[in-house]
Amino acid sequence: MKNPPHALAPAPGDVHAAADRIRPYARRTPLLDLEIDGRRVLLKLEYLQRGGSFKLRGALNAMLSMSPDDHVVAASGGNHGLAVATAASLLGRAATVYVPETAPEAKARRIEAAGARLVRHGAAFAEAASAALDVAARPGHRFVHPYDDPAVIVGQGTVAAEVVADEPDVDTVVAAVGGGGLAAGTALAVAGRRVVAAEPEDCRCLHDALAAGKPVDSAVGSVASSATGASRVGEIAFDVLTAHDVTSVLVSDDEILQARDRLWEECRIAVEPAAAIAFAAWLAGRVPGKLPCLIVCGANADWVAR
16 A cells, blocks of 8 residues: 655654544543453553544544545545544544455444445455545545554554553553554653564564565465554554664464453453454563553454353
8 A cells, every 4th residue: 555645754742732632532541450470461441442443543633633624535454444434423524434345344334333435445455545545636535544644643642642641650562563553653652661563473564664674565364454454564653663663573363362362251351353462462471561551452343142
């Protein structure tokens, strides 16, 4: 997906401005302090956000930074599209969301229920994004990038800003990575604390970019790919992440699913696989720090009682 031209690089002060801007619309999500396997850990329960994920924050900040008359266009594997649809509903604006034909039905259904026009296009996210960019080029339309827009990045950073405000002793924050927006926003918000970016072994665009020294195309294939399926890390996000010396760690699909199940068994937290990536990295001992916080980032899956 070719990234659109962007404005000045985001800065830490922009995160605080975004927090003020979105405060009337976004929930301040809870911070859970617990002990698991004899270790203290904090969970930022961002899956309780409106729209079911952290993505609402970036969508709100981007939309509040543009003309209210613009017709918003988005491309998404699911969560960003639902965030844009939810933000548009909250702000009384029109939105069209392109998703690949493989988008989970739970996410597609919720996008339409939020009031956005849903368009299924192509077998992969890149094809849906290309079609969305074509439409967004029309007069009166505006594309909201899922992760590589300064306004989106600083909006996502408000998650970590709440973490450090609620518990200043946090020394490490762990964020799952798709295109890198949440991790980049986190790095801007945590004032020198360590940031760990966690990725599935088979959706590792940041890990591959760090190895190459620049954003590169990366294979996509994971149980969490509907939320972490970017084939290339965002250019703005990459610049922020490298400037802040963010650490990258990988987890397997088995570790992700085991972590998701453990969240349910330990805390009765029901989330989609991508939201368990940070917890998986911590359970596997790949997260340093005396008091880490793991962002539990989304819950857009269908759960069926058995």
